[in-house]
Amino acid sequence: MTNPLIRKLDAFVRLSDDEKKALDALCGRTVVRRAGEDLIREGDRPEEVILLLEGWAFRYKLLPDGGRQIMAYLIPGDLCDIHIFILKEMDHSIGLLSDSTIGLIPEKAMVEFLDTHPRLSRALFWSTLVDEATLREWLANTLRREPFERVAHLLAEMWMRMKAVGLVQGETFDLPLTQTELGDTIGLNSVTVNRVLQRLRAEELITLKGERLSILDAKRLLAVSDFNPNYLHLDPRQPAGR
Amino acid sequence: MTNPLIRKLDAFVRLSDDEKKALDALCGRTVVRRAGEDLIREGDRPEEVILLLEGWAFRYKLLPDGGRQIMAYLIPGDLCDIHIFILKEMDHSIGLLSDSTIGLIPEKAMVEFLDTHPRLSRALFWSTLVDEATLREWLANTLRREPFERVAHLLAEMWMRMKAVGLVQGETFDLPLTQTELGDTIGLNSVTVNRVLQRLRAEELITLKGERLSILDAKRLLAVSDFNPNYLHLDPRQPAGR
DNA sequence: CGTCCTTTTGATCCGCGTCAAAGGGAGTGG
DNA sequence: CCACTCCCTTTGACGCGGATCAAAAGGACG
Numbered sequence: 001m002t003n004p005l006i007r008k009l010d011a012f013v014r015l016s017d018d019e020k021k022a023l024d025a026l027c028g029r030t031v032v033r034r035a036g037e038d039l040i041r042e043g044d045r046p047e048e049v050i051l052l053l054e055g056w057a058f059r060y061k062l063l064p065d066g067g068r069q070i071m072a073y074l075i076p077g078d079l080c081d082i083h084i085f086i087l088k089e090m091d092h093s094i095g096l097l098s099d100s101t102i103g104l105i106p107e108k109a110m111v112e113f114l115d116t117h118p119r120l121s122r123a124l125f126w127s128t129l130v131d132e133a134t135l136r137e138w139l140a141n142t143l144r145r146e147p148f149e150r151v152a153h154l155l156a157e158m159w160m161r162m163k164a165v166g167l168v169q170g171e172t173f174d175l176p177l178t179q180t181e182l183g184d185t186i187g188l189n190s191v192t193v194n195r196v197l198q199r200l201r202a203e204e205l206i207t208l209k210g211e212r213l214s215i216l217d218a219k220r221l222l223a224v225s226d227f228n229p230n231y232l233h234l235d236p237r238q239p240a241g242r
Numbered sequence: 243m244t245n246p247l248i249r250k251l252d253a254f255v256r257l258s259d260d261e262k263k264a265l266d267a268l269c270g271r272t273v274v275r276r277a278g279e280d281l282i283r284e285g286d287r288p289e290e291v292i293l294l295l296e297g298w299a300f301r302y303k304l305l306p307d308g309g310r311q312i313m314a315y316l317i318p319g320d321l322c323d324i325h326i327f328i329l330k331e332m333d334h335s336i337g338l339l340s341d342s343t344i345g346l347i348p349e350k351a352m353v354e355f356l357d358t359h360p361r362l363s364r365a366l367f368w369s370t371l372v373d374e375a376t377l378r379e380w381l382a383n384t385l386r387r388e389p390f391e392r393v394a395h396l397l398a399e400m401w402m403r404m405k406a407v408g409l410v411q412g413e414t415f416d417l418p419l420t421q422t423e424l425g426d427t428i429g430l431n432s433v434t435v436n437r438v439l440q441r442l443r444a445e446e447l448i449t450l451k452g453e454r455l456s457i458l459d460a461k462r463l464l465a466v467s468d469f470n471p472n473y474l475h476l477d478p479r480q481p482a483g484r
Numbered sequence: 485c486g487t488c489c490t491t492t493t494g495a496t497c498c499g500c501g502t503c504a505a506a507g508g509g510a511g512t513g514g
Numbered sequence: 515c516c517a518c519t520c521c522c523t524t525t526g527a528c529g530c531g532g533a534t535c536a537a538a539a540g541g542a543c544g
Binding site: 043059061083086087091126128133137140142226233 | 301326333334371378379380382384429473
């Protein structure tokens with residue numbers, strides 16, 4: 001199993017063997033955590049950069065009325081922000097959706113790494129820019145698209161991201177999300193999400209059984225969701241879309 | 243008139259005179275542009291980092307159905323992303339809401355600046371993290387709050403941001419936004435925005451006349467909008483809230 | 485004074501949230 | 515192997531809030 005961070009950054013610049021080794025060394029200490037645990041809570045003082053090696057996590061905020069907004073999914077190869085130490089206090093929490101393996105990178109190691117590996121440093125900034133661009137796209141997606149397109153768009157995005165780190169088998173991948181969690185992401189309740197999923201199945205765009213999602217007709221899925229992959233800023237070497 | 247970027251970063255770390263001079267020098271070439279113009283368009287290859295010195299701008303995307311989503315406001319002191327060059331192509335546009343003065347910073351100058359001014363570099367990263375945190379808060383705001391709270395929250399945020407760069411006189415500041423633009427930001431149509439504004443006025447929380455907004459009762463405005471300023475990561479030196 | 489844009493008001497309608505309850509599936513323990 | 519629990523998915527019914535359509539009023543500007 002190759003390091004998913006290497007796989008991901010390799011989609012931005014071809015990495016040398018030395019650089020790959022450096023990335024491997026970066027996430028020295030790895031830890032296993034269980035689904036449902038929080039990696040960080042709102043109000044915490046960030047202590048380490050977290051690198052997700054295996055499993056799914058999500059950024060979220062709880063609201064006074066008991067509601068929850070999910071603002072990002074982290075999949076293998078994703079880092080919570082590399083400059084996290086600059087902040088005195090977390091403004092949101094990060095929870096785990098599945099049992100996961102994470103790497104913990106202390107501030108000093110991170111800073112040193114950025115200083116000594118300019119190309120990798122650049123690649124990590126690229127990844128930060130993509131995270132921000134993804135937030136913007138989510139804003140547009142959730143506010144401007146109909147529920148059906150909205151769900152389709154999110155599934156399409158996760159499919160492309162999972163593909164970029166080599167975690168799609170055939171056109172099938174893990175999607176450890178309940179319908180409630182999907183709803184908390186895109187501003188729908190679970191009843192509506194359920195009905196949309198049924199329509200996506202009826203139109204033979206996807207199958208979703210247990211926690212496995214299959215894309216049956218990628219082209220149409222991207223078309224109906226008005227999916228423009230430009231915000232992921234993937235390497236044109238890797239043909240997007242199919 | 244002090245440089246608003248200095249004012250802004252000074253809210254993060256106290257700057258030395260040398261550092262202030264360096265920041266002033268950074269935005270050497272300044273240009274005036276008119277309201278309605280686009281600074282950058284989706285698809286463009288970014289050529290320069292833009293620093294807004296005077297006026298308002300906004301990040302947006304156009305959707306195939308003619309809709310528009312506004313994803314950020316830039317006010318004096320704001321930079322479009324300092325690592326923008328890393329991207330091959332803009333995934334959104336930036337337009338001007340008012341006649342504006344901007345500084346244009348070439349890639350080379352930006353990189354050199356970051357390399358030679360570690361404290362300022364850190365402050366600029368802080369500002370990037372705040373931008374991202376703001377996007378997350380907007381996601382939660384627009385998807386989880388009622389129209390009334392939603393508008394109140396946005397106004398409260400702009401008030402605090404304007405205050406941070408010294409552009410609030412008394413409790414009054416420029417807000418060069420139409421009700422349609424407000425709606426395009428928070429996922430409402432202009433009719434609903436209009437009715438919400440009337441209610442905000444009726445409850446004596448604000449006045450809004452022309453392009454001037456006054457906060458009449460900051461405490462209640464923050465309370466009704468469930469405003470938690472933590473995502474702006476302002477310096478505790480500057481008392482938030484009032 | 486006329487044009488254009490923005491704000492304001494009124495009326496209608498339907499999509500999605502909410503409430504409620506039944507069905508399924510996985511895991512646990514007897 | 516069955517019984518029981520717990521969580522998630524699925525289905526149905528209802529009501530309301532905000533989108534939409536339409537038009538009038540207000541303001542800025544030449």
